Amino acid sequence: MSAHDTAPHTPVFTGVVRAKLDVVLARYPTKRAGLLPALWMVQEARGWISDDAMAEVAQVLELTPAYVKGVATFYTMYHLHPVGKHFVQVCTTTPCNICGAEGVAEAFLKHTGCGDLGATSPDGKWTVIEVECLGACGFPTPVLVNDDFLENVTAEKVPEIVKKYSA
Amino acid sequence: MGYPHKSHPKETVVLSQYFGDAEARTYDGWVKRGGYQALQKVLGMTPVEVTDVVKASGLRGRGGAGFPTGLKWSFMPKEKSKPHYLCCNADESEPGTFKDREIMRWTPHALIEGCAIAQLAIQAEVCFIYIRGEFTDPWAVMEKAVEEAYAKGTLGANAMGSGKRIDMHLHRGAGAYICGEETALMNSIEGKRGNPRIKPPFPAAQGLFALPTTINNVETLAAVPHIINRGADWYKALCLSNPKSVGTKLFSVCGHVQKPGNYEITLGYPLKDLIYDMCGGVLKGRTLKACIPGGSSVPFLNREESEGCLLDYEGCVAAGSMLGSAGCIVFDDSADMVYQTMRLAKFYAHESCAQCTQCREGTAWTVRILQKILDGDGTSKDLDLLLDLADQMTGKTICVLSDSCAAPVVSGIKKFRGEFEAYLKGARRAQVAVA
Ligand SMILES: Cc1cc2nc3c(=O)[nH]c(=O)nc-3n(C[C@H](O)[C@H](O)[C@H](O)COP(=O)(O)O)c2cc1C
Ligand code: SF4
Ligand code: FES
Numbered sequence: 001m002s003a004h005d006t007a008p009h010t011p012v013f014t015g016v017v018r019a020k021l022d023v024v025l026a027r028y029p030t031k032r033a034g035l036l037p038a039l040w041m042v043q044e045a046r047g048w049i050s051d052d053a054m055a056e057v058a059q060v061l062e063l064t065p066a067y068v069k070g071v072a073t074f075y076t077m078y079h080l081h082p083v084g085k086h087f088v089q090v091c092t093t094t095p096c097n098i099c100g101a102e103g104v105a106e107a108f109l110k111h112t113g114c115g116d117l118g119a120t121s122p123d124g125k126w127t128v129i130e131v132e133c134l135g136a137c138g139f140p141t142p143v144l145v146n147d148d149f150l151e152n153v154t155a156e157k158v159p160e161i162v163k164k165y166s167a
Numbered sequence: 168m169g170y171p172h173k174s175h176p177k178e179t180v181v182l183s184q185y186f187g188d189a190e191a192r193t194y195d196g197w198v199k200r201g202g203y204q205a206l207q208k209v210l211g212m213t214p215v216e217v218t219d220v221v222k223a224s225g226l227r228g229r230g231g232a233g234f235p236t237g238l239k240w241s242f243m244p245k246e247k248s249k250p251h252y253l254c255c256n257a258d259e260s261e262p263g264t265f266k267d268r269e270i271m272r273w274t275p276h277a278l279i280e281g282c283a284i285a286q287l288a289i290q291a292e293v294c295f296i297y298i299r300g301e302f303t304d305p306w307a308v309m310e311k312a313v314e315e316a317y318a319k320g321t322l323g324a325n326a327m328g329s330g331k332r333i334d335m336h337l338h339r340g341a342g343a344y345i346c347g348e349e350t351a352l353m354n355s356i357e358g359k360r361g362n363p364r365i366k367p368p369f370p371a372a373q374g375l376f377a378l379p380t381t382i383n384n385v386e387t388l389a390a391v392p393h394i395i396n397r398g399a400d401w402y403k404a405l406c407l408s409n410p411k412s413v414g415t416k417l418f419s420v421c422g423h424v425q426k427p428g429n430y431e432i433t434l435g436y437p438l439k440d441l442i443y444d445m446c447g448g449v450l451k452g453r454t455l456k457a458c459i460p461g462g463s464s465v466p467f468l469n470r471e472e473s474e475g476c477l478l479d480y481e482g483c484v485a486a487g488s489m490l491g492s493a494g495c496i497v498f499d500d501s502a503d504m505v506y507q508t509m510r511l512a513k514f515y516a517h518e519s520c521a522q523c524t525q526c527r528e529g530t531a532w533t534v535r536i537l538q539k540i541l542d543g544d545g546t547s548k549d550l551d552l553l554l555d556l557a558d559q560m561t562g563k564t565i566c567v568l569s570d571s572c573a574a575p576v577v578s579g580i581k582k583f584r585g586e587f588e589a590y591l592k593g594a595r596r597a598q599v600a601v602a
Contacts, residue, residue: 035358074360077342095421133262137421
């Protein structure tokens with residue numbers, strides 16, 4: 001899997017992935033209900049969800065590409081553009097904010113070389129964004145690095161975290 | 168228990184008894200701790216009998232609205248002519264709230280058992296547990312626990328050998344606070360944008376896939392096995408103040424306290440004791456300025472109101488706020504209330520599903536005005552404008568997200584007007600409060 005996979009689209013829903021989708025589809029009375037799970041499967045396989053991938057999802061679930069796009073854009077966790085290999089989400093909502101979360105976000109921007117929120121670092125390794133409440137406000141600041149949920153991150157701990165993932 | 172801290176002697180430990188105990192996560196470990204006895208018992212009862220026990224217990228929904236759970240279940244059609252569904256709301260995204268995460272991380276089988284019992288009560292063969300996309304750890308724990316429960320025959324076509332079918336599936340959200348609203352959650356499962364629906368029809372008539380559906384919060388469902396095991400009278404007797412508010416409740420405490428975490432108390436417990444005793448008070452050398460007792464959607468309490476507030480549905484209203492989801496956010500005197508009000512409004516502006524004009528425009532406009540005040544460009548008219556706008560945003564939309572944005576603005580201006588005025592006079596510059 002490459003986060004920067006911009007090569008021509010090859011089908012995602014073949015072999016085991018197709019089988020996995022079929023298991024999921026059996027749970028629902030409509031094919032449409034497989035949409036969020038299918039989009040997750042694309043993102044897991046390709047790192048992001050391209051227009052071509054959305055068209056494939058549409059075909060598999062018998063929906064229109066426009067419908068799929070309309071739903072995909074509603075949800076913030078789907079990447080509709082390629083992102084860095086390590087995707088960092090820092091909570092900066094009020095409870096974390098009053099415990100120093102903005103400093104944590106700044107530290108990530110600085111130490112990953114991303115510079116700006118949402119921008120990917122020149123080496124393609126990092127993207128850092130601020131997100132709203134991660135549902136772990138008692139462990140400020142919670143940070144998601146891809147699927148790793150880190151708790152009690154302080155600005156001081158950021159260089160060490162960046163180093164660990166860069167290794 | 169106050170995970171990650173040890174249990175405080177004044178907590179009433181029911182739901183949180185096994186937080187931090189890794190063995191309790193496994194099927195066998197759970198059974199060893201008395202797990203699945205309640206389900207066994209319920210398999211021998213009629214749906215009405217189960218519902219009546221929950222009704223008699225006085226349990227109210229822990230997702231925010233506090234609606235009586237047994238009564239909600241009783242709205243489901245008694246004569247089953249088409250499939251029924253149960254939805255478990257594990258979307259937990261209300262700023263300040265992090266209790267459902269702990270229930271799922273430590274006691275996944277408590278939730279599975281609670282869901283299974285509710286399914287039998289409402290005659291739903293299928294339950295979808297909707298877990299927010301960011302909850303990667305709870306997802307992994309729940310996935311394993313559901314697999315185990317199937318492998319043991321507790322779930323499936325012949326649940327515990329009863330001949331009854333109980334199916335349970337996890338459904339992953341993808342980043343949208345609004346999907347915690349019950350009808351938005353159903354749309355999301357159906358593969359649609361998470362837009363709340365106009366009610367009626369209510370979910371018990373036309374819910375998920377337009378079929379009769381009940382939706383309950385994680386904590387609500389996790390309490391059910393205890394009620395079945397120990398009886399409605401036991402639960403009802405857990406009460407320190409108003410008899411309409413019974414049982415234990417997990418309070419997630421965060422912000423400027425020494426020991427943030429989840430604390431399980433009997434309803435009616437004083438907020439003052441939760442903050443100063445259980446959580447060790449505010450940080451050294453600081454004083455309490457404000458508290459939001461029930462998640463970011465409810466009004467601020469100032470220090471005096473906080474210190475007089477009893478933590479139950481009625482007590483929080485009497486103090487000037489609401490119990491909500493029991494996400495207790497504590498602010499000490501270092502907090503800039505103008506900045507934090509803006510930050511809360513920004514949350515709602517970001518999370519508005521944009522169906523209703525008042526909400527879509529109102530939340531964004533509120534942020535712009537507050538930002539202008541913070542930038543030192545505000546005028547005395549802006550506070551009136553904010554209040555007027557908040558009024559336009561309250562009680563006029565499909566769901567209450569719009570009202571939720573107005574709550575901190577109105578209470579912030581009312582209770583901390585001096586801080587807003589200091590900005591208007593240019594006496595204060597925006598500064599980010601640090602811990
Ligand atoms: C904007 C909005 C967000 C909500 N978010 C949640 C949530 O994350 N979790 C939850 O359990 N209930 C949430 N609710 C409340 C649900 O709509 C619903 O009342 C609740 O899940 C019912 O369960 P209960 O009766 O067990 O409390 C939200 C409501 C609104 C209006
Ligand atoms: S109030 Fe806001 S979030 Fe709720 S339905 Fe209307 S636009 Fe959507
Ligand atoms: S506010 Fe940061 S996790 Fe809730």
